Amino acid sequence: MSDSPSDGTVVSVKDLHKSFGEREVLRGIDLEVAAGEVVCVIGPSGSGKSTLLRCVNLLEQPSSGRIDVLGVEVTDPDVDIDRVRTHVGMVFQQFNLFGHKSVLENCTMAQRGVLRRSKGEAERVALANLERVGLADRAHAVPGQLSGGQQQRVAIARALSMDPQLMLFDEPTSALDPELVGDVLGVMRDLADAGMTMIVVTHEMAFAREVGDRVVFMDDGLVVESGPADQVIGAPREERTQAFLQRVLDPTHQHPQG
Numbered sequence: 001m002s003d004s005p006s007d008g009t010v011v012s013v014k015d016l017h018k019s020f021g022e023r024e025v026l027r028g029i030d031l032e033v034a035a036g037e038v039v040c041v042i043g044p045s046g047s048g049k050s051t052l053l054r055c056v057n058l059l060e061q062p063s064s065g066r067i068d069v070l071g072v073e074v075t076d077p078d079v080d081i082d083r084v085r086t087h088v089g090m091v092f093q094q095f096n097l098f099g100h101k102s103v104l105e106n107c108t109m110a111q112r113g114v115l116r117r118s119k120g121e122a123e124r125v126a127l128a129n130l131e132r133v134g135l136a137d138r139a140h141a142v143p144g145q146l147s148g149g150q151q152q153r154v155a156i157a158r159a160l161s162m163d164p165q166l167m168l169f170d171e172p173t174s175a176l177d178p179e180l181v182g183d184v185l186g187v188m189r190d191l192a193d194a195g196m197t198m199i200v201v202t203h204e205m206a207f208a209r210e211v212g213d214r215v216v217f218m219d220d221g222l223v224v225e226s227g228p229a230d231q232v233i234g235a236p237r238e239e240r241t242q243a244f245l246q247r248v249l250d251p252t253h254q255h256p257q258g
């Protein structure tokens with residue numbers, strides 16, 4: 001795996017289909033993400049956003065199509081997926097921290113187990129990333145002592161401690177109380193500004209518009225519309241995009257999680 005694929009493409013998805021039993025939930029997705037690009041994926045609950053993200057690092061096995069990540073075809077049956085995953089950070093709606101381990105240990109375990117870093121080196125890297133997300137002073141707390149927003153920032157620091165070349169976010173702020181969302185989005189904005197390649201599934205339209213280089217609107221297993229964030233969110237061409245945005249931008253509308 002090269003540090004930067006020669007043509008600058010970090011993720012390439014071609015004609016991706018995914019079925020669960022009889023139900024086809026991805027019906028031919030194409031997506032390219034270039035190095036340093038931030039692509040925000042929006043769309044109604046059930047449209048296949050999480051499934052798409054999960055196919056990118058083979059948490060779901062695609063039914064057909066081709067996916068390349070960091071210059072490696074992950075849909076090749078012989079792929080060493082663990083090696084690819086080492087370079088891909090994933091942050092979910094649920095933080096999945098170990099509750100009985102300290103914040104610092106949560107951020108060093110995979111570094112030590114997967115990257116074989118020494119304890120000292122892993123702690124140095126973890127503390128630098130906790131600093132980056134504003135939580136270096138909570139390194140010795142356990143997750144239960146932190147707010148949901150702080151726990152999500154720990155999850156981001158944990159992912160960053162693996163030196164990922166790609167970050168996948170699946171609705172990282174959807175489970176948070178509204179007043180805690182801003183800090184997490186702020187961390188993600190800093191990461192984008194630092195040049196990280198990111199795919200972000202989000203319901204935060206202001207964030208998508210401001211931070212996203214590109215916005216992809218999915219509905220019913222298809223990419224309905226994709227383009228510059230200002231265009232897709234500010235002046236959507238497709239009726240389905242317009243209807244969705246009207247619903248989510250309506251301040252009285254409570255979007256369901258998923």
Ligand SMILES: Nc1ncnc2c1ncn2[C@@H]1O[C@H](COP(=O)(O)OP(=O)(O)O)[C@@H](O)[C@H]1O
Nearest residue numbers: 020025043044045046047048049050051052258
């Ligand atoms: N493991 C699974 N088994 C069966 N159906 C699934 C599974 N995961 C997702 N689905 C279905 O696939 C569709 C798309 O789900 P998902 O990708 O989670 O959508 P989104 O993230 O856009 O809300 C939904 O109808 C969902 O119920």
Ligand SMILES: [Mg+2]
Nearest residue numbers: 049050051258
């Ligand atoms: Mg989802």
